[in-house]
Amino acid sequence: QVRLVESGGGLVQAGGSLRLSCAASGRTFSYYDMGWFRQAPGKEREFVAAIDESPTNTYYTDSVKGRFIISRDNAKNTVYLQMNSLKPEDTAVYYCAASDRANSGNYYRARTYENWGRGTQVTVSS
Secondary structure, X not given: OEEEEEEOOEEEEOOOOEEEEEEEEEOOHHHXXXXXXXXXXXXXXXXXXXXXXXXXXEEEOHHHOOOEEEEEEOOOOXXXXXXXXXXXXXXXXXXXXXXXXXXXXXXXXXXXXXXXXXXXXXXXXX
C-alpha cells in the first residue's frame, strides 16, 4: 500500500495555470505507475494523465493534450500535474492514484489503480 496526498488545487481564472502535487509514502514509490483523474459534480471520474514508473511513457486524455504535463520525481516520492491554459470545463476534484499493474492497455481505467488520494479541488472561473 502507498498513501497519497494531493495539494496545489485552488481557484484560477480561465487561461491561468496550476501545478498539482501528489506526495506518496509507504511502499517504494518508484514501483508504481501513477495517474491523475478528475471528477466534476454530477459526472463520473475520468482519466486525465498517467506516467509509468521509469518514467518513460506518459499518457493524456485528448482534452488536456498540449495543456497539461505529468511528471514525477522518484527521489522526492512525488508526481506532478502542470496545468496550463485552464478552462472552466477543467473544474473538478483532481485525484492522484497509484498502480503496480498498469500497462499501455489499462492506464486510463480507474479500476487499474488500487491506491487513491482524497483529492484536491480545482476551480476555473470564466
